[in-house]
Amino acid sequence: MNDVDTTPVIEVTDLVRVFGKRTVLNGVSFKIHRGETMVIMGGSGCGKSTLLRHIIGAMKPTSGSIKIFGEDITHMDERELASIRRRFGMLFQSGALLASMTVGENVALPISEHSQLSDDDVDQIVKRKLQMVGLTGFEHLKPAEISGGMKKRVGLARALALDPELLFSDEPTSGLDPIMTAVVDKLTLELTRESGMTALVVTHDMTSAFRIASNMIMLGRGSIIAQGTPAEIRSSPNPEVQQFINGEADGPVPLNLSQDDHEHRQHVAPRPLISARGRLSRKMP
Ligand SMILES: Nc1ncnc2c1ncn2[C@@H]1O[C@H](COP(=O)(O)OP(=O)(O)O)[C@@H](O)[C@H]1O
Ligand SMILES: [Mg+2]
Known part of the structure; x- marks a missing residue:
């Protein structure tokens, strides 16, 4: 079983998902190895939750493939998925209690x-x-x-x-105060560093993202626009990345409302403000 350690825990290859005429995921590829915490960030509506739903097998891609623990789950039915799901935990964006x-x-x-x-x-x-x-x-x-x-x-x-080997969390710290955010982040760090758990975390809380990430992906309009270590992302020359991580209102990131905003509106966050120029005043991270 020598090769087990080097097999990525998650391997996403050329994932494409089209809803009607809209391409929501457009050729997304990445790998996550054991013990890593991958943070996926990006503006509301860019496809983060949709990506997560595909990785857990809750949605089927238009094309491309997903492997979890080395097994191709792309075409698995619910019965086959059940044994894989037993090995991972999922925190949904709404809590879903x-x-x-x-x-x-x-x-x-x-x-x-x-x-x-x-x-x-x-x-x-x-x-x-x-x-x-x-x-x-x-x-x-x-x-x-x-x-x-x-x-x-x-x-x-x-x-x-x-005690999952793999944890998926969609916006785990939204609605938490800074102290509880730190508690949740510390827990994620302990589980990944001490128990070898792997985590895939979607967030737009930049403090939290930089605290827990070993690797980061920034999604924009369904594609990966930047990928790397937290240090590489911080020094990225890409203006979209800089606008996002610094929480600036003006910049190249387009206004894009989604389901995500609707979910948030029902629970915690105030509506995003849309200025006369049609730009999104971002919620501060
Ligand atoms: N089941 C669906 N049918 C049609 N469009 C969808 C569906 N799920 C998500 N979308 C669209 O895909 C886009 C990305 O949504 P989502 O993944 O929730 O964004 P994020 O989590 O990054 O805010 C949005 O425009 C959303 O409306
Ligand atoms: Mg979402």
Whole structure:
């Protein structure tokens, strides 16, 4: 099993996705190796969540391929995907908690689904995972009774419930205050550095991005416009990259509203302001 260590955990090759007439992903290719944290950034609507949905097998590409743990999942059906999904955790952008269940039951869900542990053992794991995200004592509340940032952290506890080898997070720190953002970032760093977990994190929180990334990709209109280490991205000569990482209102990044904005509007963020010149005043990172 010598080659296992060098096989990328994720390998995306020439991924293209067209919705109607719009090409939302346009030839995206990259690899992520074990223990790395890849941060994907880019403006709202550039295709980040769509890319994530393809990588977890929830959407099928128009063309191109996706390998996870060396297995080509591009054409896998739900039954085949189930055994791969057992090995990764996913934190959705909205948290995606089941409203009728308590916080504890939400975190327990993947554990009881994928293991034969006793109720007591499941309870112990739930307690430990909630403690990791700073939510000890909240297990009996319903999602409607906690804040948006807390929902995010419950979603993270649930994503980590089965000690995944690979974690996907879509905007894990949006709606969190700076201290909770630091707690979540520290947890990601510990899990990747100490347990060898691999992480793919979508974010437009630049503080968080530079804190956790070992590699970064900036997406723009469905293509990779920059890729490299945090230092390489910071010194990128590309004006779009500089505009983005410095959170400047004016620059080459086009105005582009998406689903993402709608999701955000419902939860936390204020509407983006559109100036008379039609430019987007960015939410500050
Ligand atoms: N199921 C879908 N059908 C049609 N268009 C979609 C669908 N999902 C996403 N899109 C479009 O793809 C673009 C990228 O969306 P998304 O990946 O959510 O962006 P991001 O996460 O980067 O903000 C948006 O313009 C969005 O409207
Ligand atoms: Mg998104």
